[in-house]
Amino acid sequence: MKQILLQLSIFCALLISCENTKQSVKEHDDHVAISETPYAVPNGEFGDIQSPINILTGKVDDVIHSKLNIEAHCNAVENKGHTVQLDFDSTSQLYFDDVKYNFKQLHFHTPSEHQIDGITYPMELHMVNVLDHDQSEKPHYLVIGVLFKMGKENPFINEFINKIPKDENGIANVTDQEVRLEDLFGKYGCEEMKHYYHYNGSLTTPPYTETVSWHINQVIFEASADQIQFLNKLEGNNARHIQDLKGRHVEKEDLLVTAKHI
Numbered sequence: 226m227k228q229i230l231l232q233l234s235i236f237c238a239l240l241i242s243c244e245n246t247k248q249s250v251k252e253h254d255d256h257v258a259i260s261e262t263p264y265a266v267p268n269g270e271f272g273d274i275q276s277p278i279n280i281l282t283g284k285v286d287d288v289i290h291s292k293l294n295i296e297a298h299c300n301a302v303e304n305k306g307h308t309v310q311l312d313f314d315s316t317s318q319l320y321f322d323d324v325k326y327n328f329k330q331l332h333f334h335t336p337s338e339h340q341i342d343g344i345t346y347p348m349e350l351h352m353v354n355v356l357d358h359d360q361s362e363k364p365h366y367l368v369i370g371v372l373f374k375m376g377k378e379n380p381f382i383n384e385f386i387n388k389i390p391k392d393e394n395g396i397a398n399v400t401d402q403e404v405r406l407e408d409l410f411g412k413y414g415c416e417e418m419k420h421y422y423h424y425n426g427s428l429t430t431p432p433y434t435e436t437v438s439w440h441i442n443q444v445i446f447e448a449s450a451d452q453i454q455f456l457n458k459l460e461g462n463n464a465r466h467i468q469d470l471k472g473r474h475v476e477k478e479d480l481l482v483t484a485k486h487i
């Protein structure tokens with residue numbers, strides 16, 4: 226009975242929308258596109274190099290070599306409702322092969338957005354870096370992704386998990402002594418930081434800008450079930466669907482990683 230009522234109400238809604246003018250239907254479509262489809266099924270309307278993707282490790286290209294240098298000072302933790310985000314101050318930088326990016330923020334997705342050989346992991350972290358740009362230009366991003374499986378408690382996540390504001394849009398100040406990015410890796414330049422999959426894609430949230438150089442760590446990190454569940458309760462399921470590769474290639478990438486500031 227419930228099913229019949231639901232179908233009836235959908236039918237009525239369709240009838241009503243058909244009576245609207247073309248303009249108002251268009252406005253309705255735009256509204257849906259902006260506010261209700263961040264994690265929608267791919268349909269090609271945002272371009273041909275969208276993210277996330279399923280990385281098939283048997284099909285990746287040969288290893289490329291690059292240099293990475295990070296200097297990151299965390300100064301706030303935010304509950305943005307759809308994600309938990311750590312902010313970094315204006316002196317935070319990332320040099321990739323001597324090109325300077327501003328290290329802006331890192332945030333979490335539960336479950337993971339990228340897949341490795343078809344496997345979705347319970348969590349993914351994105352470090353978002355942006356090139357300096359004029360307001361008139363599209364920003365160019367370099368995003369480092371780290372996937373997590375359930376396992377040992379993660380010491381880096383412990384540094385801020387109790388500081389996340391309970392209220393949506395709340396911001397709590399932290400210092401770079403309390404929340405130390407280097408604690409995510411153990412130490413800069415260690416084996417956990419060296420090996421990545423690289424491809425070109427897009428932001429995974431609106432406006433899905435296709436100017437993102439993606440670097441997904443080959444090592445799967447660990448976090449406890451409690452930590453992952455805690456973040457998931459705050460941000461909900463915020464992973465976008467897998468997008469078509471459309472002829473793109475994924476490369477293996479080895480990075481020589483150094484830190485200016487430890």
Ligand SMILES: [Zn+2]
Pocket residue numbers: 332333334351429
């Ligand atoms: Zn993200």
